[in-house]
Amino acid sequence: MRRLARALAILAVTGVAAFWYLTAPxxxxxxxxxxxxxxxxxxxxxxxxxxxxxxxxxxxxxxxxxxxxxxxxxxxxxxxxxxxxxxxxxxxxxxxxxxxxxxxxxxxxxxxxxxxxxxxxxxxxxxxxxxxxxxxxxxxxxxxxxxxxxxxxxxxxxxxxxxxxxxxxxxxxxARHDGPVVKDVPPEAERGRYLVEGLGHCGECHTPRNALGGLDYSRWLGGAPNPTGKGRIPNITPAALDWSEADIAYYLETGFTPDFDSAGGEMAEVVKNTAQLSPEDRASIAAYLKAVPPVRDAAQ
Amino acid sequence: MSLKRSILTGVTIAALAAGGVWAASHGGPPPAVKARQAHMQLYAFNLGILGAMAKGEAEFDAEKAQRAANNLAALVSLDQTDYWVPGTSSAEVMESRLKPEMFENVADAMAKGKALQEAVMALQGAAGTLDGLRASIGPVGGACGACHKAYREPQQ
Missing domain, CATH: 1.10.760 (Cytochrome Bc1 Complex; Chain D, domain 2)
Structure with missing residues (x-):
């Protein structure tokens, strides 16, 4: 019995030490x-x-x-x-x-x-x-x-x-540190991948999360509930976004959708930023969005 | 009467006529909501002509561009006092995407409307050349977005 208690104590100490080590910033x-x-x-x-x-x-x-x-x-x-x-x-x-x-x-x-x-x-x-x-x-x-x-x-x-x-x-x-989310993209989409997956952090809103708030990479950019509670952040994979690359680039420049509605909500804020990028960067983002694996909307 | 005063007057009158919640029994959204949506469609139609040229989908046609820009200028000059009346927000009308917060921020909404007017006037002055059009249509989109961001509900 004493041996068991000792073993448990050692295990607990090791566990705490491992937790402390593994969770260190x-x-x-x-x-x-x-x-x-x-x-x-x-x-x-x-x-x-x-x-x-x-x-x-x-x-x-x-x-x-x-x-x-x-x-x-x-x-x-x-x-x-x-x-x-x-x-x-x-x-x-x-x-x-x-x-x-x-x-x-x-x-x-x-x-x-x-x-x-x-x-x-x-x-x-x-x-x-x-x-x-x-x-x-x-x-x-x-x-x-x-x-x-x-x-x-x-x-x-x-x-x-x-x-x-x-x-x-x-x-x-x-938190993944294994490079790009979408491994294979054409050369013209590489800069766009860097902007979307990294700096632009588009996936933070456009990708659904699990119960602990981790991104569901299997549904990358596949749309998610709006954290404000109203509406949904849209699916921007080719399964749902059927705009041409020129349309996507133009939206990121001016906020105009192909039918000349305009961006609202948080995307109006995002367009203020993407409007400052070069036309080549916006075109590359559009090329990347066409290269992303399509995510079908789950049956409602 | 200035645009600002006319909108304030309209808001006040409509507020006085309160209880002004549109009864669902009339079928369809209230006329003010339909008018707003029609107005937005007219913007979209004319912006579509200009945007197709700016994007390079349509050949630049200076006369056609000017006509569309003139229409936009005429549209932003309309007195919209009676479009934006209490009782027509998303809180009261299913078809409406107008956030009720707009009625608590009328001065800000007015300022955003004025910013759109200025952007459209600049577009009207520049639409005669393709470079002018390209440079001046972006700020119009920005002005649209500023108001949509603040006062339009997301699409359901």
Whole structure:
């Protein structure tokens, strides 16, 4: 009996140690970052493609105010309400003190400079596919934006989701680091794949999630319930989206659908960003969407 | 009367006539909702002519482009006071995609309408050349989207 108790105790200690080890926040190996220099001009495009302002600008901000990244937008979810933090270059409340490595750890690994896990409301599962050079350029650009001296508001997340360490387990289960989602695409769709799967983080809304909030990669871009509760985020695989490539590219430029309705909802916000990309980038996104495996809508 | 005053007046009068919820027994959406949707279709038709040229699906025809742009300019100049009346939002009318929040943000909705007017006027001035058309149609889409984002319900 004493031996059993001892065995159980050892097992428990090993289990806790394994949990602690496996759920530790990861960071980028330093050697990957040496010699990386950011270009703020190129970073402006990364910023647009990444849709940073859509979440981190003040709610309803237009024009120049979209570059004031004081945060405050609220995102309701089944796990609680997340509040976008201040990522302006304010040294106290924002990311003014961050190095390139800090931004890489945030975007690739969901790890804060203090070594804590971020919630995946910040789409690091997608941003993990963004190149180190793009992150360095983005870092240089972010530092040129106006500082906002306002503290970030805390997330409103209840037990057990408020235990950040558990996110290490979530990342193990759901954060993939095995390269592109769609492995085979024609050369003209490669840039589009990078933009859709990485910076654009399109899959975060257009792909359904499981009960724990992990993306269902078998239904990649196959449409999902709208987190606001009204309507659905559409299926944009070739099984449902029958627009021509020119139509898709034009929609991303102007917001006009082929029958000249216009984008609404969150997509109106997205088009503000895609309108800033080059015509070649938009065309490549369209080519990628044609190359994605079709996902049939489940019978209702 | 300024557009702003006329819309405010319309909203006020309609609010006074309250209980103004359209009874379902009339069949179909209330005329104001039909009018709004028809107006949007007229935008879409004329934008379709311009967009086909901008996309390169149709050959650029300066006269035709100008006609469509003039129509859009005429459409944005219409007094829509009696389209946007309380009791016609998605909360009251099944066929309506107008968010009730618009009635709490009339000044903002007016500003978005004015932004559309300005974008369409710029388009009207530039539609005579293909480059002008291409450069000026995007901001019109942006102005459409700004209002749709704030005040239109997603498609069911």
């Amino acid at each position: 990861r960071s980028e190996p330093v050697e990957n970052l040496t010699g990386l220099a950011g270009d703020a001009g190129r970073g402006a495009l990364v910023f647009a493609a990444g849709g940073c302002a859509s979440c981190h600008a003040a709610p309803g901000a237009e024009g120049a105010a979209r570059l004031e990244l004081g945060g405050g937008r609220r995102f309701a979810s089944p796990f609680g309400t997340f509040v976008a933090p201040n990522i302006s270059p304010d040294p106290e409340h924002g990311i003014g003190g961050w190095s390139v490595a800090d931004l890489v750890n945030a975007m690739h690994h969901g790890t804060s400079p203090e070594g804590a896990h971020y919630y995946p409301a910040f789409p690091y599962t997608s941003y993990a596919r963004v190149s180190l050079q793009d992150i360095a350029d983005l870092h240089a650009y972010l530092l040129t934006l106006p500082p906002v001296a306002r503290p970030s508001a805390p997330h409103e997340v209840g037990f057990p989701f408020n235990i950040r360490r558990l996110l290490g387990g979530w990342k193990l289960l759901f």
